[in-house]
Amino acid sequence: xxxxxxxxxxxxxxxxxxxxxxxxxxxxxxxxxxxxxxxxxxxxxxxxxxxxxxxxxxxxxxxxxxxxxxxxxxxxxxxxxxxxxxxxxxxxxxxxxxxxxxxxxxxxxxxxxxxxxxxxxxxxxxxxxxxxxxxxxxxxxxxxxxxxxxxxxxxxxxxxxxxxxxxxxxxxxxxxxxxxxxxxxxxxxxxxxxxxxxxxxxxxxxxxxx
Amino acid sequence: xxxxxxxxxxxxxxxxxxxxxxxxxxxxxxxxxxxxxxxxxxxxxxxxxxxxxxxxxxxxxxxxxxxxxxxxxxxxxxxxxxxxxxxxxxxxxxxxxxxxxxxxxxxxxxxxxxxxxxxxxxxxxxxxxxxxxxxxxxxxxxxxxxxxxxxxxxxxxxxxxxxxxxxxxxxxxxxxxxxxxxxxxxxxxxxxxxxxxxxxxxxxxxxxxx
Numbered sequence: 001x002x003x004x005x006x007x008x009x010x011x012x013x014x015x016x017x018x019x020x021x022x023x024x025x026x027x028x029x030x031x032x033x034x035x036x037x038x039x040x041x042x043x044x045x046x047x048x049x050x051x052x053x054x055x056x057x058x059x060x061x062x063x064x065x066x067x068x069x070x071x072x073x074x075x076x077x078x079x080x081x082x083x084x085x086x087x088x089x090x091x092x093x094x095x096x097x098x099x100x101x102x103x104x105x106x107x108x109x110x111x112x113x114x115x116x117x118x119x120x121x122x123x124x125x126x127x128x129x130x131x132x133x134x135x136x137x138x139x140x141x142x143x144x145x146x147x148x149x150x151x152x153x154x155x156x157x158x159x160x161x162x163x164x165x166x167x168x169x170x171x172x173x174x175x176x177x178x179x180x181x182x183x184x185x186x187x188x189x190x191x192x193x194x195x196x197x198x199x200x201x202x203x204x205x206x207x208x209x210x
Numbered sequence: 211x212x213x214x215x216x217x218x219x220x221x222x223x224x225x226x227x228x229x230x231x232x233x234x235x236x237x238x239x240x241x242x243x244x245x246x247x248x249x250x251x252x253x254x255x256x257x258x259x260x261x262x263x264x265x266x267x268x269x270x271x272x273x274x275x276x277x278x279x280x281x282x283x284x285x286x287x288x289x290x291x292x293x294x295x296x297x298x299x300x301x302x303x304x305x306x307x308x309x310x311x312x313x314x315x316x317x318x319x320x321x322x323x324x325x326x327x328x329x330x331x332x333x334x335x336x337x338x339x340x341x342x343x344x345x346x347x348x349x350x351x352x353x354x355x356x357x358x359x360x361x362x363x364x365x366x367x368x369x370x371x372x373x374x375x376x377x378x379x380x381x382x383x384x385x386x387x388x389x390x391x392x393x394x395x396x397x398x399x400x401x402x403x404x405x406x407x408x409x410x411x412x413x414x415x416x417x418x419x420x
C-alpha cells in the first residue's frame with residue numbers, strides 16, 4: 001500500500017480585496033500539512049514584526065533585478081517604488097517532491113504564473129456574496145474617508161472583472177463552506193491523472209500479474 | 211443569497227470488474243440528492259426483479275436501432291446478441307436543469323461519450339490497490355473454475371490499460387476514502403467556472419454597484 005508518487009501543484013487564490021481570501025488561505029494552510037504558502041521576495045524594508053523567510057524574503061534591488069533577468073522569478077510586479085516577486089527555485093523543488101504550494105496573488109500575478117507553469121496550476125477566484133458585504137468588509141478595516149472606501153470599491157470591481165480567467169469560482173457566502181470548497185478542489189486536483197506521476201509504474205505492476 | 215444557476219455534469223466511473231466501482235457508485239448516489247444514475251436502454255428481456263425505467267429501459271431491437279440512427283443515443287454497444295445504450299434526451303434535460311448524471315460504463319462507452327459531450331464530462335478511473343485484492347474480489351463472486359477466474363483477470367488487465375484516458379484516477383484502498391475522493395471530485399467539478407452558467411449575471415450585478 002505504498003502511496004503513488006505524485007507531483008505537487010500550485011494552488012492560486014485570487015479575489016478582490018475584502019472578499020475573504022486571506023482568512024480562507026489561513027484556514028486551508030492550518031488544515032493541510034502537505035500545503036505550504038509561497039514566500040515572496042520584496043525590495044521593501046521589513047515592517048515591525050515581519051520575519052524574513054516567513055513573511056517575505058527581503059532582498060536588495062540589485063539582487064531582485066538579477067533574479068528577474070536570470071528567469072528566477074515565476075512572476076513579479078512593481079508597486080510604487082518596491083518590487084515583489086515569486087522565486088522559482090523553492091516552488092520547483094516543492095512540486096518535484098510532491099508538496100503543494102499556495103499563492104495569494106492578484107490577476108496580474110496569476111497571468112504571469114499561467115505563462116510559466118500552466119499544467120501545474122489550479123486557480124480559484126473568490127467572489128463576495130453581495131456588494132453590501134464587500135463594502136462592509138472594505139469599510140470595516142479602518143476609519144477611512146468615504147473617498148478611500150470608494151476607491152477600494154472601484155478597485156475591487158476592476159479585480160472582479162478577471163473572474164473568467166480562473167479555473168474555479170467560489171462565492172464566499174460562509175467561511176466554513178468556502179474553506180470546504182477550496183479543500184475539495186485541492187483534493188480533486190491531487191487526484192488528476194497527470195499529477196500522479198507514479199501511476200504508469202503502479203499500473204504496470206498490477207497488469208503484469210493479471 | 212440566490213444560488214448561482216449552474217449546468218449539470220456527467221460523472222463517469224470506470225474500472226476493471228472487481229475494483230469496487232459499483233459499491234462506490236451506490237454510496238455516492240445515496241449521499242447526494244443532486245446526482246442521479248443514468249438509466250441505460252437495452253434490447254435484452256428483463257431479469258426477475260428488474261424494474262423497467264429504474265434498472266433499464268427495455269426496448270425492442272427496432273426501437274433501439276431507430277434511436278441510434280436518429281442520434282438519440284449518447285453511446286451504445288452490442289454484447290453478444292443484445293444492445294445496450296444511453297438515451298441522450300434525459301441526460302440533456304438533467305444537465306440543462308443543473309442536475310448531475312452518474313455513468314457506470316466501460317472505457318469503450320466513455321470514449322463514445324467523450325466524442326458527443328466532452329465539456330460536460332468528468333471521468334474517473336478506479337484502480338484496485340493490489341492484484342491480490344482484485345483476484346480476491348473476482349474469485350469471491352461465485353464458485354467459478356480457475357479458467358473463468360483467469361479469463362476475468364485477463365479482461366481486468368485489458369480494461370486497466372485504458373486508465374490514461376481518464377481525468378482522475380482513484381486507487382480504491384478503502385471504501386470510505388474512495389467515496390470521499392469521488393465526492394471531492396464531484397464538488398470541485400461543480401465549482402468549475404464553465405459549469406456555473408449564472409456567473410456572468412451574478413458578477414455583473416456585483417460590479418454594477420462598485
